Amino acid sequence: MEFKEQTACSLFRLFEQGEISAVEIIKNFREFQGQRDKDLKAFVKTSWKRAEKKARALDEKRKRGEDLPPLSAVPIAIKDNIARLRETMTCSSNFLKGFFPGYSATVVEKLEEAGALIIGRTNMDEMAMGSTTETSVYHPTRNPHNLGKTPGGSSGGSAAAVGGGIVPVALGSETGGSVRQPASFCGNYGLRPTYGRISRFGLAAYASSLDQIGLFARDPDDLWRVFGVLAGKDKKDSTTVSGKGLERKGEAFDPEEIRVAFPREYMELVEDGEVEKRTFEVVEKLEKAGIKVEEISLTDPKKALGVYSVIATAEASSNLARFDGLRFGKGIEGEKNWEELIKKNREVGFGQEVKNRILLGTLFLSSQYREKFYDRAVQVRKEITQELDQLFCNFDLILSPATPMPAFNLGSRIESSLEKIMSDIMAIPGSLAGLPAISLPMGLNSEGLPLGLQLMAPRWKEGRLIDFSQFIREITGYREELKYFSEGGSE
Amino acid sequence: MMEKEFKTIIGLEIHLQLKTLSKMFCSCSTEFAAPANTNTCPVCLGWPGTLPSVNQKAVLFGLKGALALNCRINRESGFDRKNYFYPDLPKGFQITQYARPLGFEGFFTLGEKNIGIRRVHLEEDAGRTIYNQGNGEIDFNRAGIPLVEIVTEPDIESPGEARDFLKDLRLLILYLGISDCSMEEGSFRCDANISLKGEEEKISQNQVELKNLNSFQAIFRALEYEEKRQKKALLDGEEIKGETRGWDEKEGKTFLLREKGKKEDYRYFPEPDLPDLILRQDLIGSVAEDIPEPPMQREKRWQEEWGIGKEETGVLISDKAKADYFEKAANFASPKEVAKWIKEHLYAHVFPLEIPPEYLSEIIKMVEEGDLSFPQGKEVLKETLETGRKPGEIIDDKGWKQISNQEYIEELIEEIIENNPGVVQDYLAGKEKAIQNLMGKGMKKSEGQANPQTLRSLLEERLKGREEDG
Numbered sequence: 001m002e003f004k005e006q007t008a009c010s011l012f013r014l015f016e017q018g019e020i021s022a023v024e025i026i027k028n029f030r031e032f033q034g035q036r037d038k039d040l041k042a043f044v045k046t047s048w049k050r051a052e053k054k055a056r057a058l059d060e061k062r063k064r065g066e067d068l069p070p071l072s073a074v075p076i077a078i079k080d081n082i083a084r085l086r087e088t089m090t091c092s093s094n095f096l097k098g099f100f101p102g103y104s105a106t107v108v109e110k111l112e113e114a115g116a117l118i119i120g121r122t123n124m125d126e127m128a129m130g131s132t133t134e135t136s137v138y139h140p141t142r143n144p145h146n147l148g149k150t151p152g153g154s155s156g157g158s159a160a161a162v163g164g165g166i167v168p169v170a171l172g173s174e175t176g177g178s179v180r181q182p183a184s185f186c187g188n189y190g191l192r193p194t195y196g197r198i199s200r201f202g203l204a205a206y207a208s209s210l211d212q213i214g215l216f217a218r219d220p221d222d223l224w225r226v227f228g229v230l231a232g233k234d235k236k237d238s239t240t241v242s243g244k245g246l247e248r249k250g251e252a253f254d255p256e257e258i259r260v261a262f263p264r265e266y267m268e269l270v271e272d273g274e275v276e277k278r279t280f281e282v283v284e285k286l287e288k289a290g291i292k293v294e295e296i297s298l299t300d301p302k303k304a305l306g307v308y309s310v311i312a313t314a315e316a317s318s319n320l321a322r323f324d325g326l327r328f329g330k331g332i333e334g335e336k337n338w339e340e341l342i343k344k345n346r347e348v349g350f351g352q353e354v355k356n357r358i359l360l361g362t363l364f365l366s367s368q369y370r371e372k373f374y375d376r377a378v379q380v381r382k383e384i385t386q387e388l389d390q391l392f393c394n395f396d397l398i399l400s401p402a403t404p405m406p407a408f409n410l411g412s413r414i415e416s417s418l419e420k421i422m423s424d425i426m427a428i429p430g431s432l433a434g435l436p437a438i439s440l441p442m443g444l445n446s447e448g449l450p451l452g453l454q455l456m457a458p459r460w461k462e463g464r465l466i467d468f469s470q471f472i473r474e475i476t477g478y479r480e481e482l483k484y485f486s487e488g489g490s491e
Numbered sequence: 492m493m494e495k496e497f498k499t500i501i502g503l504e505i506h507l508q509l510k511t512l513s514k515m516f517c518s519c520s521t522e523f524a525a526p527a528n529t530n531t532c533p534v535c536l537g538w539p540g541t542l543p544s545v546n547q548k549a550v551l552f553g554l555k556g557a558l559a560l561n562c563r564i565n566r567e568s569g570f571d572r573k574n575y576f577y578p579d580l581p582k583g584f585q586i587t588q589y590a591r592p593l594g595f596e597g598f599f600t601l602g603e604k605n606i607g608i609r610r611v612h613l614e615e616d617a618g619r620t621i622y623n624q625g626n627g628e629i630d631f632n633r634a635g636i637p638l639v640e641i642v643t644e645p646d647i648e649s650p651g652e653a654r655d656f657l658k659d660l661r662l663l664i665l666y667l668g669i670s671d672c673s674m675e676e677g678s679f680r681c682d683a684n685i686s687l688k689g690e691e692e693k694i695s696q697n698q699v700e701l702k703n704l705n706s707f708q709a710i711f712r713a714l715e716y717e718e719k720r721q722k723k724a725l726l727d728g729e730e731i732k733g734e735t736r737g738w739d740e741k742e743g744k745t746f747l748l749r750e751k752g753k754k755e756d757y758r759y760f761p762e763p764d765l766p767d768l769i770l771r772q773d774l775i776g777s778v779a780e781d782i783p784e785p786p787m788q789r790e791k792r793w794q795e796e797w798g799i800g801k802e803e804t805g806v807l808i809s810d811k812a813k814a815d816y817f818e819k820a821a822n823f824a825s826p827k828e829v830a831k832w833i834k835e836h837l838y839a840h841v842f843p844l845e846i847p848p849e850y851l852s853e854i855i856k857m858v859e860e861g862d863l864s865f866p867q868g869k870e871v872l873k874e875t876l877e878t879g880r881k882p883g884e885i886i887d888d889k890g891w892k893q894i895s896n897q898e899y900i901e902e903l904i905e906e907i908i909e910n911n912p913g914v915v916q917d918y919l920a921g922k923e924k925a926i927q928n929l930m931g932k933g934m935k936k937s938e939g940q941a942n943p944q945t946l947r948s949l950l951e952e953r954l955k956g957r958e959e960d961g
Contacts, residue, residue, distance in 0.1 A: 238766055
């Protein structure tokens with residue numbers, strides 16, 4: 001039996017039934033990670049000792065015949081912007097090297113209570129700003145399906161860890177498309193839950209009104225299981241919402257009841273022939289299976305991208321103001337004047353991409369430009385949200401490619417920020433509207449790179465995304481084209 | 492030549508620290524004078540990943556303040572971020588209410604005049620920078636303490652009026668119980684804007700903002716100084732520059748802190764980590780019901796309805812506990828007498844007293860009605876305060892109850908006259924002092940319980956009758 005090929009659900013079952021021990025699981029995964037991550041560089045820190053200790057406790061628990069929580073013995077990786085007690089949280093930034101937050105994010109507490117084995121922290125673009133994981137202060141992460149390609153970003157480390165078979169499940173975070181885009185590039189299922197569904201407490205903020213913790217897995221059922229653990233109102237995050245049930249029909253799901261909207265403006269953004277072709281193939285297969293797919297028109301996502309750039313950078317300029325190097329993080333020595341001190345700390349601490357975004361956001365909020373940019377963006381965001389909400393009166397899901405192109409070469413898009421952002425574009429309108437969305441495997445292209453499909457659903461309908469993803473997997477077989485465990489991957 | 496006349500225009504900004512147990516957006520204690528940086532947590536230190544959660548109590552306190560200042564209430568208000576860098580501002584922004592304050596368009600009645608209240612809003616305090624030999628040391632205990640900011644309209648016309656307004660406002664806030672209002676501890680802080688306007692001019696001169704005024708005296712003197720300074724400058728044909736000035740207590744002068752050339756751009760925007768603050772009507776109603784009668788109104792009522800003098804009401808009103816205690820005690824005895832007793836005999840006590848107000852009124856009433864002598868009354872009060880025993884019990888133990896019963900005293904007098912013919916003779920012979928002797932005999936016979944005033948007047952009456960008979 002190959003441990004690493006198991007899903008989170010099957011690992012749990014094997015553990016529960018006593019066929020494997022949690023310690024064995026950790027040992028096996030550790031070994032594989034040790035080899036595989038040499039190439040992928042998905043991790044910035046591993047915590048095997050802690051995981052092993054927890055595994056031993058779980059084995060004891062099982063022996064005593066106690067109830068086992070739903071993620072018992074499941075290895076999980078978390079993005080480096082999610083706080084965990086007794087661990088550093090660096091957001092892959094020079095600023096936070098060696099920073100111990102001293103508390104755990106709500107999601108981490110929930111994972112730990114659910115018996116998950118957190119095995120390490122994954123690489124990311126600095127402060128979650130980027131789409132390739134190349135703005136990380138450590139190193140770029142590589143795509144498990146082709147080491148010369150980017151895994152995407154900003155949650156590239158988590159996507160590569162799951163896509164490379166190192167863990168069955170990982171947490172990431174999304175502001176624009178930082179889960180769905182890398183999930184698509186690495187052949188994963190990537191879920192962005194509804195805004196307010198999962199607590200952001202302990203997630204280092206990029207843009208508060210957009211940030212949401214997301215999940216990666218190789219199987220829709222795994223996503224659902226972890227999602228179920230993480231979802232819910234948290235009194236430490238006032239934007240979380242209570243009373244919204246978790247609903248998944250599962251066996252009772254009837255795909256023929258689903259009305260799918262297929263926006264042509266999204267297709268017009270596709271930069272790659274194979275992405276286009278595959279998407280139409282999916283549509284064809286759905287129609288053959290009796291699903292109504294209707295081509296419709298929506299606001300051009302490029303407009304949403306503009307709105308997003310203003311709001312995200314504006315909020316970031318404020319959220320990142322706390323990084324002054326005085327209370328935490330790296331600060332320089334010997335400067336007496338506080339203004340100079342803060343300036344120098346920020347100069348040395350942040351990378352260029354972060355600085356660019358802070359400057360832009362500061363400009364957008366300044367009294368001179370606020371009305372023209374920030375206020376206008378907030379207004380258009382409302383319009384985009386209303387348009388999507390309205391569309392969902394007549395449709396159950398919106399289908400599009402997850403990205404306009406497959407993973408591109410590492411280093412190829414560093415120079416052009418806008419072009420990089422374009423890889424996120426399909427995700428942006430849903431992020432602005434706070435809607436749940438998923439990216440799911442759409443097979444491989446002729447180069448052997450994963451392609452991804454995106455589904456968006458009305459608020460709180462994550463269950464529908466999971467059910468329909470499962471259905472697509474069954475009727476297309478695209479997921480089965482992916483090989484997650486091959487070592488190396490060709491360049 | 493007539494001297495040019497100027498009108499003084501003053502507006503005030505008051506910051507109150509709210510008397511909540513925990514901070515505005517985290518659960519740290521708000522205790523004053525705790526060792527530096529001990530009342531802090533990742534949230535109020537602004538560590539990455541932390542989020543604010545609104546202290547409900549602070550919202551209710553703010554609402555109470557806004558209602559007591561007759562404000563209109565924004566039923567849907569919310570928080571904004573005010574962005575600026577300063578070492579004692581942990582997040583690099585202050586969470587405040589900018590676009591939608593809790594209350595607006597209120598007023599405060601000062602004597603016969605209403606001072607407009609522009610807005611009342613909630614915000615969080617910053618940390619405190621302590622300068623030590625040229626180095627700034629920061630105590631973040633204060634960071635995140637809930638504040639209410641009250642901004643008046645520029646309706647105040649003199650330094651004296653500013654001081655009176657602040658004194659009355661402070662008293663009102665103390666009555667509301669939402670702040671300790673301690674100027675020394677910084678829980679009541681005031682900035683003042685002052686400008687002058689020529690009688691015939693339409694617009695006033697540039698505003699000067701006075702900061703760090705930490706006593707009523709300082710506020711008054713600084714405004715007075717500034718009023719004179721600006722007037723002189725204007726008469727000399729100078730222009731008043733918009734600037735921020737501090738107050739030098741020793742020199743008795745204001746001094747330039749900074750010029751208000753370029754306005755700082757705070758890049759306000761709605762706080763995305765907090766949902767809108769929705770206040771239900773029933774909640775507003777229940778907070779409104781909880782607002783006590785304003786002290787100024789109460790004082791006036793005492794004067795008008797009970798005829799109590801200004802001196803007494805002034806003493807009583809300045810302390811809500813005292814005022815409440817007085818009002819209760821006044822239900823059982825003459826309010827005037829109660830007021831007098833509290834002012835004269837209980838000025839050193841902390842209110843509410845340990846004894847129920849009924850005890851106090853019982854003693855006062857007995858003295859008033861002659862059942863106890865005044866020194867006895869004071870003694871009983873002292874003892875009940877010390878022991879908490881009922882005044883009646885103490886009086887019984889001491890056997891002090893005075894007897895004013897006329898029949899009893901008349902019988903007593905007959906007995907003394909009969910037993911002391913010599914002394915009576917002396918008195919009748921014109922030896923006025925002899926009556927003291929008879930009084931003493933009477934008091935002794937009654938074991939001190941006879942009311943001395945009654946005894947004396949009846950005795951005199953009786954002896955005079957004899958004189959005439961004789």
